[in-house]
Amino acid sequence: MEDDAGVRRSLQLLFRARGFEVRAYAAGAALIADPTTRNACCLVADYRLEETDGIEVLSRLREDGWSGPAVLITAFPSADLTERALAHGFSQVLEKPFREHALGDVVARLTGAGEPSALS
Structure with missing residues (x-):
């Protein structure tokens, strides 16, 4: 989940190239409202978002029973x-700007190197 369209698209391409099925959201409310997100193997969330922050989004997902890893x-x-x-x-927490391969490596490690879906 990333509110910057360019960064969001870049992350989508990165994860797709690594074999992940990706769902990308600009806002936390959209991610939380989508019931398919509960099947994701990993969450990548930006901290500062317009209406909320990544910590609140993960807290809401946890309340709904999602237990996957998150960055x-x-x-x-x-x-x-x-x-x-x-x-x-x-x-894990990664500081922007980061090398894209670093984020991809973290997600691959957290998910067992290539589970089929990721959220960003």
Whole structure:
């Protein structure tokens, strides 16, 4: 989930090239409202979004019973944010800008190197 259209498209292409089925969302509400997201093997969420943040989105998914791994990406890193993200169930926090292969490698590791669906 990424609100910047260019970054979102780039992430879609990255994950598709690595064999993932990808659903991409600009807003947390759209992701939460889509029942197919509960079958995803991994969530990649931006921290700052217009109407919410990635931590809140993951919390809502967890409340709905989704238990997959999640990666938070942010252009506003801090020790406090990393601590909060990990406490809310994120497996890893990556600082923007990051090398695309680094994110792809993290998701592949968290999902067993190529499970068939990812959210961004």
